[in-house]
Amino acid sequence: MEVNKLNGAPVSASEFVKNEVAADAANAIEVAHIVKKFGDFTAVDDVSFQVKEGEIFGLLGPNGAGKSTLIRMMTTLIPITAGSARIAGHDVSKEPDAARRTIGVIPQALTSDLDLTVEENLTIYAKLYDVPTKHRKEAIEELLETVDLTKWREAQTKTLSGGMRRRLEIARGLVHSPKIFFLDEPTTGLDPVSRVAVWEMLTNIKSKRKLTVLITTHYMDEADRLCNRIAIVDHGKLVALDTPEALKASVPGSNVIEVQFDNPPADWEQKLRALLEVTSVQNESAGMFRVLTGNGSRTTTDLVGMAVEAGVPVRTLTVQNTTLDDVFVHYTGRQLRDELVKAYSFMMPPRPGMQP
Ligand SMILES: Nc1ncnc2c1ncn2[C@@H]1O[C@H](COP(=O)(O)OP(=O)(O)O)[C@@H](O)[C@H]1O
Ligand SMILES: [Mg+2]
Known part of the structure; x- marks a missing residue:
């Protein structure tokens, strides 16, 4: 080894x-x-x-x-x-x-x-x-x-x-x-x-x-x-x-927190953005946020504290190091995986309730 x-x-x-x-x-x-x-x-x-x-x-x-x-x-x-x-x-x-x-x-x-x-x-x-x-x-x-x-x-x-x-x-x-x-x-x-x-x-x-x-x-x-x-x-x-390595380092923030809340209030994204060390917040879908931060553990603690105080339940939460996905979002403003889903969606069977 x-x-x-x-x-x-x-x-x-x-x-x-x-x-x-x-x-x-x-x-x-x-x-x-x-x-x-x-x-x-x-x-x-x-x-x-x-x-x-x-x-x-x-x-x-x-x-x-x-x-x-x-x-x-x-x-x-x-x-x-x-x-x-x-x-x-x-x-x-x-x-x-x-x-x-x-x-x-x-x-x-x-x-x-x-x-x-x-x-x-x-x-x-x-x-x-x-x-x-x-x-x-x-x-x-x-x-x-x-x-x-x-x-x-x-x-x-x-x-x-x-x-x-x-x-x-x-x-x-x-x-x-x-x-x-x-x-x-x-x-x-x-x-x-x-x-x-x-x-x-x-x-x-x-x-x-x-x-x-x-x-x-x-x-x-x-x-x-x-x-x-x-x-x-x-x-x-x-x-x-x-x-x-340099591309990842060029993105402000060293950790990504992906967190899902139940029915967050309308100003939730702003509140997340105002937390210490947070460099950017993306609202990915209803209740789902992607938070970039320079200090993952600190932001996680603050974010959970804020949710408890406001009575907003946290459904899921993950903390990761920055990846090339974040680099792509940083430079293009979009998620690469969303782009791929769009590109390949014609190959997938429609889901029930999906618009044609
Ligand atoms: N022979 C062609 N005639 C017209 N448009 C083309 C032709 N080849 C590629 N394109 C267009 O150029 C763009 C880049 O295509 P391509 O180089 O195949 O992209 P990628 O390989 O990154 O998926 C696409 O919008 C594609 O539709
Ligand atoms: Mg190609």
Whole structure:
């Protein structure tokens, strides 16, 4: 058992150790004032950032934020309206072939061929990328091992679960040993166990290869655990960029109290806001408040005292450290999970009594 240097808590070997990036690493990706318009609509609006060699860089944002459009531009799949992107030193508009040779791409939609076996899917890609025959066998062998699909090599791809298919596609994206790996929402739609398996796979791959990773996600926990730095994108704009730790520290308040009251009076939100150390209050739904504070235990005591005095029953109360969710609310004024519920609500059966 190792000891996690950051907080001294014991962690098992399978638990997460963050990727380290050399301080003097060169830039693998340089995006400058990049814009994408579809007709009159601006999907990506003047975004600039750099990713260092060896870094795991996350693009985080709700559906429609422009994450896939950014990836498509960086990977030469769609033309850039304005600005520029350099991948491993190659301008994607001027030297698309040179840029393409350095990258591996896992698009958002699953694209492996269902009628082929696992191994055939990898072999076809290796041939497409001119991986020399001698290398091909070796590379495929190693990758099957890495993504834990060796015993499924003969299986038809259509018989795999979603998580296994994702792992196959990750292996496929690496057969030509790219330097820079783009993954567009690799874990969306996977169950929690498969999501963790994909994270482990990526960390495992990172430890064996010199690889820069750009990953998009709308899962906060994923970005937090995996990424060295995170860019929060909303409505095509970059609204914040830093390490997860620095982003969390940039939000005023260090604890979040989620508390549900029974029939609080109309001025309750103001009263909560007036408590010592409270930096912001959001009324999420009837009686439900999200309170950010610099001192969780003090505010909890004061808040419960105030409720008892006013005869307002407290139904539930939780105190947590600030998370990237709070960072998202801070920079965009909205909850990421609300945005996702909106985006995916068409997929859910209507609840009784819900308006059509
Ligand atoms: N080919 C296209 N034509 C028109 N609009 C598009 C096209 N591709 C994406 N968009 C729009 O651009 C915005 C960003 O989309 P996308 O990059 O797919 O977002 P994300 O990947 O963050 O969910 C969305 O509003 C989407 O509808
Ligand atoms: Mg997308």
